[in-house]
Amino acid sequence: MKTLTIFTPTFNRASLLPRLYDSLKAQTNQNFVWMIINDGSSDNTDEVVKSFLEENILEIEYIKQKNQGMHGAHNTAYKNCKTELNTCIDDDDLAPKNAVELILDKWNSLGENQQKYSGIVALDAYFDGELIGSQFTTESTTLESFYLNGGSGDKKLIYRTEVMNQYPEYPIFEGEKYVGLGYKYLLADQDYQLATLNEVVCLVDYQPEGSSNNMWRQYYKNPKGFAFIRKEQMKICKSKKRILKDAAHYVAHSLKSKNGNFITESPRKFLTILAIPFGLVLYLYTLYQNKKQGGLYQR
Structure with missing residues (x-):
């Protein structure tokens, strides 16, 4: 069984998925599953993902559901994830070619201390390589303490699947499509630290129509x-x-x-x-x- 699941919620972004797919095919460590969650798309996402499956290069799990928003897609990811670790890479982002290698090397380096951590927090950068926000100054942290102590910028979170499933799902409110993902992260903060990784594992391309x-x-x-x-x-x-x-x-x-x-x-x-x-x-x-x-x- 693979160690890491990279999950990607997607909604009418079929045109962007091939870019992410190419970055995942190029990974120096292929010890991961790519889970694509089609959150009610009305475009040609099915056909695009079918072409990925037909290439048979990556281990891909494709899940379709009615539109529930990003948090609903995260609920689905956690319920269906079978690997020890998971992380979300959005459909408009890329993974540097050594992202999986960096993540798993860091995780393995923790050895017997792995159970003390909810996972790893690593760095994001823009496509041009400019770092988003600040680096880490300690070997471990919680998200709350990082930001309260002057830390800044979006970060990439890699969680233990069993930890995420200890906590309640994101609630679904009728007629709404957004609940902050920080809810479960905040709960995990109360029980665990995150191991810090001062390496970029995700390249971010904020879309004009996106939530950010x-x-x-x-x-x-x-x-x-x-x-x-x-x-x-x-x-x-x-x-x-x-x-x-x-x-x-x-x-x-x-x-x-x-x-x-x-x-x-x-x-x-x-x-x-x-x-x-x-x-x-x-x-x-x-x-x-x-x-x-x-x-x-x-x-």
Whole structure:
């Protein structure tokens, strides 16, 4: 059995998949499975993936489902993953040719200490090689401590499959397609450290219509999902400044979803009350930004 699953949620991105496929074929270590999760695409994704399967070069698992959004695709990946490790590489990204080799070499170097870690956190870069954010200064970290201590930028997470399956799935809210992936990562942070790898294992190409470039639209169209993640973060986060920020966002998303019980449902009622003025401003600013951006690209 292979050690690593690279899973790729995809939605109407058939034109981009061959680029990622080529980067995976070029890997110096082929000890991985590529799991493609077709999240309700209406383009020719089936035909493109069929051509990959017919080449019979990579071990590919192809799963089709109704559109549930990125977090729903992650639920599917974790449920179906049979390897020790897993990581997500999006359909618009690439893997450097030594990505799998770097990941597995790092994992094997941990030896008997592997069980202490939820996995590995490594670096992302743009296609031109420019590093995204900062490097790591310690041998291990949690995501919360990394960012609270001045760390920055998107990072590539490689998790133990059994760890991800210890925690609840991402919730699915009717009519919404986005719940922050950080929910499960935050839960894992409470029980494990991540081993740090100061090597680039993913090259990122942020698409104009993608979530990273359209977060205000996501806020507008998925308020229940965002209220959920902010509420969960308020339960766990140790920084009062961060909790107040989460409370303001929680208020804004609750106003958008017309949840009149948001104070009684809050795990931090006093801070939530304090955050109401800030949440109201954020709610109004979300409305403004959504109108300014002219609608929603809904993944």
